[in-house]
Amino acid sequence: MTEQGRSTELEDQGLPLTALAVAAGRAVETSRADQLVADPFASALVVAARSHLDLPTVWPAQPAEAPPLQQPLLLASIYIGMRTRFIDDFLQSAPATTQTVVLGAGLDTRAFRLPWPEGARVIEVDSANVLEFKAHVLSRLSAEPRCELITLAADLSLPWREGLLAGGFDPAQPTTWVLEGLLPYLDAAAQHAVLNEVAVLSAPGSRAVIERAVALPKTDGIEAKLREFSEQTGLPMSELLARADPQDPIELLEAAGWRCTGHTVEELCSTYGRVLSLAAPDAAAPVAAGPGVPGPDLTRSGGPAPEQQPTPDQSRGGFVTAWMP
Known part of the structure; x- marks a missing residue:
């Protein structure tokens, strides 16, 4: 079951806390002097939700001295900033497609903040309450999409193809697919189903950027790490x-004829000049942020035993970029 289908006990203003935490991460990144991303709407979205969590929206002068409950979220904002910039760069690179589909769009604002080419169409897919909340807040800000924007309410753990086709998606056109922070909330079968639909619905010339899901076998070590992080931050990752x-x-995707390239989180750190740490450069070893949304690092000391760890290219998930010839 995805975060879209969780009970309202895990939500503020009917919103998944993880969606708010990711928006907060973009707000923090935007506030940095060395920002990788400028999202002028992220902070307003977090404020409008009136979350019971103390979500940071500004990078502090001394991040390592921030309140303990905010430190994991500040740490995660470093990852979110790189992730957002990586996908932004992909979307603005050639060869562009007229049609873009964002699966599990959450509070993403790319339709409003990126320079889209003339005639571009963006289709955002997520739960109705998330899409409606975002539209309401952005309307109050007098924000206008910089492309044709179509929103589709759907639970991506269930069949969604017919809704996409009915909503204006054209399977005869090349499509750019964005899967950001989605797969970790789906079980293996649902992940396979979503990726299979992407392959089936893609015309030649389509492309995709996908955030991998970390392998999370059900072990005592992983369960303990997830519970610890959930208790520390108030984000119910152990349940989500x-x-x-x-x-x-x-x-x-390669079995379906796509050409794919993997990208590790370490590669992003090198590309964008970031370290997943709140410590000063000459301080002790950093604490790492997890993938998808703010989460615990399951592969450093205190995590699962070495024989249970994911392979290096999947230790924090990483990304896949793909192209359909």
Whole structure:
């Protein structure tokens, strides 16, 4: 079951806390002097939700001295900033497509803040309450999309193809697919189903950027880490993240004829000049942020035993970029 289908006990203003935490991460990144992303709407979205969590929206002068409950979220904002910039760069690179589909769009604002080419159409897919809240807040800000924007309410753990086709998606056109922070909330079967639909619905010339899901076998070590992080931050990751050892998207897409490239989080750190740490550069070893949304690092000391760890290219998930010839 995805975060879209969780009970309202896990939500503020009817919103998944993880969606708010990711928006807060973008707000923090935007506030940095060395920002990788400028999202002028992220902070307003967080404020409008009136969350019971103390979500940071500004990068502090001394991040290592921030309140203990905010430190994991500040740490995660470093990852979110790199993730957002990586996907932004992909979307603005050639060869662009007229049609873009964002699966599990959450409070993403790319339709409003990126320079889209003339005639571009963006289709955002997520739960109705998330899409309606975002539209309401952005309307109050007098924000206008910089492309044709179509929103589709759907639970991506259930069949969604017919709704996409009815909503204006054209399977005869090349499509750019964005899967950001989605797969970790789906079990292995649902991940496979989503990626299979992407492959089936893609015309030649389509492309995709996909955030991998970390393999999360159900072990005592992983369960303890998830519970600890959930208790520390108030984000119920122990209840939200699916326990799954999913097939790598590269394997599935290459079998369908796609050409794929994997990108590790370490590669992003090198590209964007970031370190996943709140410590000063000469301080002790950093504490790492997890993938998808703010989460615990399951692969450093205190995590699962070495024989239970994911392979290096999947230790924090990483990303896949793919192209359909």
